[in-house]
Amino acid sequence: MQSSPENFESLQKLLRLKRHEHPHPRYFNDFSSRVIARIQAGEARVAPRWWEQFGIDLRAALTVGAGAAACVALFFSMAATPGGANPQIAAFGVSGPSIAASANFAASQEAFTQPEAQNVIAANSTNPVINAAGVMRIDPWRAHAVPASFQIP
Amino acid sequence: MDRPPVKKTDPPHNEATPAPEAPCGPEDAQLVNAARNGDMHAYDQLIRRYQERVYATIYHMTSNHEDANDLAQETFIKAYSALKSFKGDSSFYTWVYRIAVNKTINFLKQRKNKVSLSLNDMDFNIENDPELVAFVSDKTPRRDAALAELQEKLNGAMQKLSEDHRMVVTLHDVQGLSHEEIANIMECNVGTVRSRLFYARQQMQAYLSDYLK
Numbered sequence: 343m344q345s346s347p348e349n350f351e352s353l354q355k356l357l358r359l360k361r362h363e364h365p366h367p368r369y370f371n372d373f374s375s376r377v378i379a380r381i382q383a384g385e386a387r388v389a390p391r392w393w394e395q396f397g398i399d400l401r402a403a404l405t406v407g408a409g410a411a412a413c414v415a416l417f418f419s420m421a422a423t424p425g426g427a428n429p430q431i432a433a434f435g436v437s438g439p440s441i442a443a444s445a446n447f448a449a450s451q452e453a454f455t456q457p458e459a460q461n462v463i464a465a466n467s468t469n470p471v472i473n474a475a476g477v478m479r480i481d482p483w484r485a486h487a488v489p490a491s492f493q494i495p
Numbered sequence: 496m497d498r499p500p501v502k503k504t505d506p507p508h509n510e511a512t513p514a515p516e517a518p519c520g521p522e523d524a525q526l527v528n529a530a531r532n533g534d535m536h537a538y539d540q541l542i543r544r545y546q547e548r549v550y551a552t553i554y555h556m557t558s559n560h561e562d563a564n565d566l567a568q569e570t571f572i573k574a575y576s577a578l579k580s581f582k583g584d585s586s587f588y589t590w591v592y593r594i595a596v597n598k599t600i601n602f603l604k605q606r607k608n609k610v611s612l613s614l615n616d617m618d619f620n621i622e623n624d625p626e627l628v629a630f631v632s633d634k635t636p637r638r639d640a641a642l643a644e645l646q647e648k649l650n651g652a653m654q655k656l657s658e659d660h661r662m663v664v665t666l667h668d669v670q671g672l673s674h675e676e677i678a679n680i681m682e683c684n685v686g687t688v689r690s691r692l693f694y695a696r697q698q699m700q701a702y703l704s705d706y707l708k
């Protein structure tokens with residue numbers, strides 16, 4: 343038998359023997375029903391969207407995004423609201439953490455917005471960022487650290 | 496870049512080839528339209544029309560019946576889910592073959608070199624195949640064993656080819672598709688098909704030299 347590179351006839355004959363390899367005779371009888379059953383069981387899904395191809399779960403991504411947006415909105419609303427919108431900070435400046443930790447913010451806010459109380463705060467506070475109204479005001483865009491210097495007379 | 500010698504003639508299909516015959520009954524396009532609208536009976540007909548050829552292609556690529564069974568089913572499931580995107584630029588037959596080919600090549604690349612043969616039996620017709628006599632003597636009392644050994648060697652040699660080379664040999668030399676059909680299915684040009692076929696055959700000839708002397 344020839345087996346030169348130019349003559350593949352014998353090889354082709356040999357390869358044609360593979361056509362005689364078949365699964366058992368009844369294999370194809372119910373092949374299509376098995377496929378249809380799998381399709382009806384919901385396996386034929388629409389092709390995945392581009393983000394699914396990267397393994398991104400849209401629901402989880404939306405949850406994380408919404409959480410992040412809520413945090414950002416809360417931060418800006420606290421920073422932008424003037425006066426007593428941040429009673430915890432004001433309370434911390436005067437009386438220390440015990441007041442800041444108090445659950446009754448409404449009562450403490452009312453007390454500190456009284457003119458007498460504000461004067462007391464302004465006169466006695468050692469907090470450099472407390473203004474005359476007794477309320478701490480921080481501009482988040484300009485907040486930066488400055489080294490403190492003291493002059494001893 | 497591999498360049499095969501120019502081949503003079505190339506019949507579209509080998510003799511006794513399972514060439515894609517014209518389907519009887521409704522045209523594929525009609526069945527595809529009906530299946531798109533949820534007619535599962537129409538899709539069932541399409542599966543029955545092509546199941547054997549799709550299965551055979553995958554089987555000859557994997558040399559494993561269980562893998563071929565899974566991949567053939569997944570091919571038709573995938574085809575159903577993508578039916579809406581089938582534009583009809585090619586025949587349904589070419590399109591579904593393309594899905595099978597891509598699925599099989601991806602599977603084989605993931606499987607890498609972990610080849611486990613699970614071969615189907617040879618059918619009874621092989622006893623009447625005159626070509627078999629050339630490879631397995633009909634006088635020997637160990638004829639069945641010799642035939643099984645030949646089948647294993649043949650499949651083993653196929654598995655040594657790269658996926659692309661094996662696919663071309665499977666589609667052309669085993670299944671009898673023309674170069675043009677293979678180029679359509681594999682989305683490459685005819686020259687690439689010829690080139691792959693030439694080098695795949697050269698390698699096969701070296702692996703099976705004991706049988707081809």
